[in-house]
Amino acid sequence: ETGVTQSPTHLIKTRGQQVTLRCSSQSGHNTVSWYQQALGQGPQFIFQYYREEENGRGNFPPRFSGLQFPNYSSELNVNALELDDSALYLCASSARSYNSPLHFGNGTRLTVT
């Protein structure tokens, strides 16, 4: 059973640039969610995708967008990067059922300079 994998592990971008983060969900999982974890904080929910459609969103601006593909992998795109976007971005996958636990990847550490 393949777990949740995220790429890249680290990257550095300049303010104003755009970035794409990628996530491969665990085998058998059809729901993917993304979280932003600032240094020393708990993760904050960005959004969730189910069957290629966004079906839940946290308090993040529209410059945070995503995609889910037919194989249930997902991308997180952030436009017009700001310094405060520097954080660990975590992807989690699960089955659709209410009681299905979330399985997390190792995250992507984004630094905006």
Next chain:
Amino acid sequence: AQTVTQSQPEMSVQEAETVTLSCTYDTSESDYYLFWYKQPPSRQMILVIRQEAYKQQNATENRFSVNFQKAAKSFSLKISDSQLGDAAMYFCAYRGWAQKLVFGQGTRLTINP
């Protein structure tokens, strides 16, 4: 909106001793899940234990157990026979019908040999 509060930013315990991490939450939902996640320096969120709100019996996983007080909206984690590998950030999290996880701020646990 649901909130999760962890009032202990840091805790330390001697190896082989017992430690309890505190968590309180606020919600108007009657059915939900509560979780404790462990985040070591590897960054991956690892599920430690979960509790279903409609179950009165406290969950137990080997050396980890919870004290779930639904009326008080309290959900503490007890770690018995602490081991060096237990050192990590611990996050309490809530999951309701929206299926997103709401995390607390975390407690950094140090194990003293």
